[in-house]
Amino acid sequence: MHELAIAESVVSSVLERTGEQHVCVVRLRVGRLSGVVPDALRFCFELATSGTALEGAALEIEHPAGRARCRACEREFELADAILLCECGSADVTVLSGHDLRVTSVEVA
Amino acid sequence: MCATCGCGEGEVRVTAPGDQHHGHGHGHGHEQEHDHDHDHPLRTHTLELEVAVLARNDELAARNRAWLAARDVVALNLMSSPGSGKTTLLERTIAASDRPVGVIEGDQETLFDAERIRAAGARAIQVNTGAGCHLDAAMVQRALTDLAPEPGSVLFVENVGNLVCPALFDLGELRRVVVISVTEGDDKPLKYPHMFAAADLVVINKTDLLPYVDFDTARLRADARRINPDVELLELSARTGDGFAGWQQWIAALLPQ
Numbered sequence: 001m002h003e004l005a006i007a008e009s010v011v012s013s014v015l016e017r018t019g020e021q022h023v024c025v026v027r028l029r030v031g032r033l034s035g036v037v038p039d040a041l042r043f044c045f046e047l048a049t050s051g052t053a054l055e056g057a058a059l060e061i062e063h064p065a066g067r068a069r070c071r072a073c074e075r076e077f078e079l080a081d082a083i084l085l086c087e088c089g090s091a092d093v094t095v096l097s098g099h100d101l102r103v104t105s106v107e108v109a
Numbered sequence: 110m111c112a113t114c115g116c117g118e119g120e121v122r123v124t125a126p127g128d129q130h131h132g133h134g135h136g137h138g139h140e141q142e143h144d145h146d147h148d149h150p151l152r153t154h155t156l157e158l159e160v161a162v163l164a165r166n167d168e169l170a171a172r173n174r175a176w177l178a179a180r181d182v183v184a185l186n187l188m189s190s191p192g193s194g195k196t197t198l199l200e201r202t203i204a205a206s207d208r209p210v211g212v213i214e215g216d217q218e219t220l221f222d223a224e225r226i227r228a229a230g231a232r233a234i235q236v237n238t239g240a241g242c243h244l245d246a247a248m249v250q251r252a253l254t255d256l257a258p259e260p261g262s263v264l265f266v267e268n269v270g271n272l273v274c275p276a277l278f279d280l281g282e283l284r285r286v287v288v289i290s291v292t293e294g295d296d297k298p299l300k301y302p303h304m305f306a307a308a309d310l311v312v313i314n315k316t317d318l319l320p321y322v323d324f325d326t327a328r329l330r331a332d333a334r335r336i337n338p339d340v341e342l343l344e345l346s347a348r349t350g351d352g353f354a355g356w357q358q359w360i361a362a363l364l365p366q
Binding site: 002005006009010012013014017018024025028033034035036081082083084085091092093101102103104105106107108109 | 152153154155156157158159160161162163164165166241242243245273274276277278299302303306334335336337338
C-alpha cells in the first residue's frame, strides 16, 4: 500500500508551497504507468490530510494513458498498461510518457 | 447563498488564467453583472504547482547516489517477493566476495536478516519499516550513516519483500535487481509489471527446484522482455551455487577498475 506514502508526499509537497493557507482542492496527474492506483490514493488522501491545512480538500485526479513508440515500425501509440506491445507484434517499444506522478495545481483560500 | 446567481459559499472558486467568469466555477453562463452585497468568505485562487510527488524522495536519492559514488561504493537495490532467496543469495555473495560487502536489510519487523548477514561476515544494518511496505531514500540515508560502508565496497540494499511498492522509490542505487524464484510461478512479470519495468537485472533463483515445479523459464524471460525490452536475465541457484558465476561477473562489471 505505497499509496499512503504517496498521499503523504502529496501533502508535504503542497504544504511546502502553500504554508498556512487553507487548501480546498488538490489536482494530481497520475499516469497509467505510474504504479499508483487512484482509488487507493483517494482512500489514503483523507488520512494523510487529517489535521493539516489540506484537511477536507477535494482531490481531483487526472489519469492519462501512456504513449509509446515502436522501434520496429516507428508507429506511435497509446499505452493503457505496462505491457509494451505494438500492433505490428513487436515488443521493442520505447515508452514516451505515462509515468507522470505530479501535483498539477491547488486551490487555496 | 448568493441571491443573484445562486452560488453557495462552499463551492466558490476564483480561478486564475483562462477563466473570464467571476470564478464561481458553475456553468450557468449569465452575462450580467450583479452587485454582491456580501463578501465571498471563501475566495480561492489557483496555484499552478507542477511538482513531482516524489520530488523529495528523488532529491534524497540523488544525494545518496552522490555520497556513494564519492566513496566508490557500488550500491544494488534487491527487490522481490518475500522468500525468493535474497538473503541466501547475499550470504553466498559475501562468502565469495574479495571486496568488503555492506548490507542494508529492510523488513517490517525483526533483526533476523541482519543477523544472518553479520554471521556471513558483512556489515549489516536492519531497517524495520513497521507497517511500511518499502524502503525510501530517507531510510537509506539514515542507514548509510550508521552502516558507514567502506570505500570501494559493494552495498546491497535488501528491500522489503514485496513485488509492488518498492518499484516506485529510488533509493540512490546504481542498479536495481529483481529476484524471482521458480516456486513463485512464471506469470509474475505480467502480474507485477511495474516491478519488472523498473529492473536492470532479473535473477531467476532456485533453479535447483525446476524439476519439481511447473515453471517455464522461456516464458518468464519473454514476458520480462515484453515489459522491459532492455532488462538482463540470469538463472542461478543461491543454494547449490549453480549459475552463481554469472551473478559474480555481472557485479564485477559494475566495479570501478
